[in-house]
Amino acid sequence: MTAILSTRGLRKDFVTAKPLFGEATVVQAVAGVSLDIAAGETFAIVGESGCGKSTLARLLLRLIDPTAGEVWYKGEDLASLPPARLRALRRDLQFIFQDPFSSLNPQMSVGALIEEPMRVHSIGTRTERRAKVADLLTRVGLRPEHADRYPHEFSGGQRQRIGIARALASGPTVLIGDEPVSALDVSIQAQVVNLLEDLKDDFGLTLVIIAHDLAVIRHMADRVAVMYLGEVVECAPAGDLYAHPLHPYAEALLAAIPVASYGARPARTMVEGDPPNPIAPPPGCKFHPRCPYATDICRVERPVLADMGGGRTVACHRATELSLQGLADLEQARTPAARGRFALYAQAMADKTAHNRPE
Template sequence: MSLPTAKKIIETRAVTKRFPGKKTLFGTASFVSAVNEVSLEIRRGETFSIVGESGCGKSTLARLLVRLLHPSDGAVLYEGNDISTLSETDMRRLRKDLQFVFQDPFSSLNPRMTVGALIEEPMKVHTRLTRAERRRKVAELLGKVGLRAAFANRYPHEFSGGQRQRIGIARALASGPKVIVGDEPVSALDVSVQAQVINLLEDLKAEFDLTLILIAHDLAVIRHMSDRIAVMYLGEVVELAGNDDLFDRPLHPYTRALMRAIPIASPHGRSMNATLTGDVPSPLDPPSGCRFHPRCPHATDLCVSEKPVLGQAGGDRTVACHHWKEIADTAESAVREPPRSDTAAKRFALFRERSQQQEPTTAGNI
């Protein structure tokens, strides 16, 4: 189902990204398809998450969405305009709308620049604010992310990981963006700090009317924040659904395996079903047909010979599996009910309550 342009902010059309591999004895180079013919529509104002195993192409796709990487094939559209073919000059004008929060808060900040200079830099490029106005804006943004205005004169090495990620978020907000992409923005942080940064992102999304695109491994985080979720495997989207639909009734065998891998404290809630066997195939030589078939317990000859198309599966969800209907009908009882958001919600609510009890100036001690 295609959405009107007014309702979607980013769209990909069969976007593919190939990286050159090692050269052979005869001088020809092999290619790795990190992202393979992915078509998505991201709606204005939603939180859209991309999940999957390490190496499945999540981060590459995230960079393609804001054109930090050029696609090898296909197109990426922002507000209906193809940005994959824009010149660097034209793309520079759009850069203020599309900002990125990187995974590593230690290496994503220039250690030679003060925090104030880091946050002020996007304003110099994308706004016409005076120096005094930029300084006031820096102080305001530091307050928005729970840090003291006086921190503007310090350097990144003087801060903890949680503080640095807050600085990265403030820098992303400095240009007044419409879209923020977070590439595993909390995976390098302690659990308590993760919850506070996640709650901060949710608050800022509402305040600044942002569209959030999140890459994450922690499915509890994904369920807590997301409106819709895309599941990737070996460079391809295998299932796309709303939050509750995906967690309550996963359709693709790979999505079911991800749900079974979620740890549960209660022994009564544990699944007796085996998790996936075998390793992820090499992207240099992906399997024929369905790329998941070597690890899928439901694979047939059709899966080996014919690639499934990402098709409608009822309502607002799509799935790329030849046998998802039979699997959903016959194997429903074999899949452990995925943990609902109760535990995760309680965990995040507790940290939100604690952080709200603190003064804004002490939040910088995280």
């Protein structure tokens, strides 16, 4: 695999405001993440809200500076580049923001918004730029005459298409989408996902998609990294992860995907409890307070990402056992108190997804 974008020990700490009494605290939003993203693939980063995936996405493009670690793009460490060189590389690395309305300047026309990256990077003449604006609008499913309108005149799905056209204007090689469809209703989500897949092929892009809904990226991702409390706990080819997750947290996320049911609700595997406080994460494995497979070692020793073969890495002390026996065979390994915990947690996640989905 030829990596076009890599991270090594990437970390980002945020310092909270100092209270009147006491000391300021540090939240480790990204905790030593190492990833390799191959040229031309669609790489998904998934996890619950607050797990650090959006912070990681911004670190990949150095929209925010890391506390420690490295981000490598084609042999250059973005984390240590001077501003002039970093600005030149912005042409290759573009971002699609989650909220298509707040990311577009309401005082600029759509044509000016899409043309701006080309002007910044001195791409083409004014006539050539306007021609490219018309072409990009057509490619994302809009009309050339929309260039004269303003963002507030469009629907949410149309605004997201404008954001995608703007991201493509500089001719990037890597496109990172921070939950690019989460603010859209279900029917529009499918349209934008299909559009991204088509544009990836047309422009030869490497796609990095941030998502909390595994159903959205199920059929578009080549590989998936699962994050929990700032760490990658499993990274695997999408087909392998969906068929047989090895980390218990990945299992819980997959169990929470809503499914159509005519009659009795299908049994779900579950965990209980809320994510730990990121200011004071638990010792050992961060997931052990909610894990139905946790043992004594999980409570005292933090697991590291281990190579399981086949392009899969897992941070779990029982990963080898889970891989050999299968998750279904380990049902009896759960303590009686832990049996059925996954049903409450996955059901809560599914209910939250249904509640937040626009009508």
